[in-house]
Amino acid sequence: MIRTVKPKNARAKRALEKREPKLVENVKRALFVPGESSSQYLHDVCVELGNLKKPYVKRFQRKNKVRCFEDASSLEFLAEKNDSSLVVVATHSKKRPHTLTFARTFNYKVYDMVELSVLRESSRLMSELRGESAAAGIAAAQVGLNPMFSFQGALFDTHPVYRQLKSLFMDFFRGDRAHDEQHNLQDVAGLQHVISLTVGEPETEETTPPLLFRVYRLRTYRSEGQKLPRVELVETGPRLDFKVGRVHTPEPDLVREAHVRAKQTLGAPQVKNVERDSMGDKFGRVHLGKQELMKLQTRKMKGLKSKFDQTPGEDDPEISDDSYGEDFTTATDIDVAPPAKKKQRK
Template identity: 40%
Template sequence: MLKKIKPKNARSKRALQKREPKTEENVKKAIFIRGSSTSQIVNEALSDLCKLKKPDAINFTKKNNTIHPFDNDTSLNFFCEKNDTSLFVVGSHSKKRPNNLTFIRMFDGQILDMVEVGIENAKSLSEFKTSKCAIGIKPLFLFVGDLFENSQVHKTFKNMLLDFYRGQSVKNINLSGLEHVISVTAIDSSSEQSSDTRAMPGIIYFRVYTTQFKKSGEKTPRIELEEMGPSYNFRIRRFKFANDDVYKLATKVPKVNKPKKIKNIDVNEMGDKIGRIHLGKQDLSKLQTRKMKGLKRIAEDYTEEDLESEELVPLTKKQKA
């Protein structure tokens, strides 16, 4: 760990203040780093995933022999403090775990959680001769599969991908600026026989598409998806979850950002707003009804109080009958 630096001048003090906790987080930066041994598939995967994350990404092209996330986290803590980065992707390759990627999240200078995946059927960004999206555009995410709701490992991996590519928080979205879609599909194939015996059963399909606006004869265009790349099949190998106390602290929402609760107004599970209205006591005797002859009061219906307060209306011949 780096020592806590005391600011010597106003410039260094402003630099340290940028790293302090804030009510609204900055865009999270990510470092894509190579381990002691990598393959061509891993190098291309790190480069392509970095391009999707740009401009908030740093790609280290040199090999690092000290990077072993599951064994020793000293180097990652050093890079986290030095580059003010909380997201890492470490690429490695070995006989035991070929074509390996490790997605890592940091909190307070320490490792929060990690998910290690193996790459299969990789296709790089350059293999797709199609149009590409612009740099810094927020993607649309599509998660398909019950595993993202039922499996804790897949939930964590889903949350990591959203953290990596969520970009800057915005209030308004220009629909024409939604240029690409990241589709992640999880399939539980327990009966499937895989050559990777160390991986969990099931496979995750990672695909990236660009949106094409076609004429539809109406005001709203017809949307078509064209695969942009990269394309990977991931198999989850190893993982490490955060402690409950640390995860609760990492996901704590400041009181300033919490929405103010309005009295007697709630939101149900479907997202509909439900309100409770309190009415005063109603006097039904003063309720205005439809005026018709059958509802007119006759002299026999009047009480003594009515006689004192009102004048009797003479009966007609039909009413007397």
């Protein structure tokens, strides 16, 4: 790991402050590293993948001795030195030809890695498809625009490896999140290309299905009798077919630490049992316990005592005033004394 040093000037201090943790993190940068034994074809693939990631990308020209699955220390060193959370290592060998290793880091430590081998026979680069797109009048997408993702296949939701691949590619080509707030789906100019990932058919039952990577350019046409335009997809490349190789899954403790969110980004806490209707009026819900009305404390007066309760039936005689006893008096029998006069001061 790189040792921490005290900044000697204001420029170095500003550079270190940019790397400090923030409430809203910066856009993840991608670093393309050619391995100890690479090929020209992998170099062209990395160039075209880097064009989709621009301007948050950096590419090495010289080869580096990096063995991701054997020793990840060199990978972590390059990620920390170049301030890159995403690293792609290109290697070529007889056992694993034309292989790209996609790695993600958290706190400059390897989070997860996936090894994908490019099937050269069925893959085509952007330069090979340029003639078809140029004939159709399609230009490349503008730099910095975020793509739309399309995942086709049930394995992206059920299989753990393909769920990891889905998260990896979305994290790799996501771009600036602040740009998503400015350009939504209602802005046609803000959406120019689509990245499609499809799970192919496996060769045998024992092998994993290949991963088909496609990039399309959106083109709109005027539709007769409708306000919305007609949208068509034109493939611009690169067209890559990947074979899934070795996979390194993150540890549970690291996953728990990486998914922690600051309280400031969670917004206002949700108040329980309070709702708002479509008009904006607030409604509250109050939960009470069981109410025992028989034990309810009432005014202590003679007429409310239980022994004076009368529940006559249909065959019972009518109740007269004499049935209450001698103590019962009507309102006319009560003598009310006049109020006493106040003494006037002399």
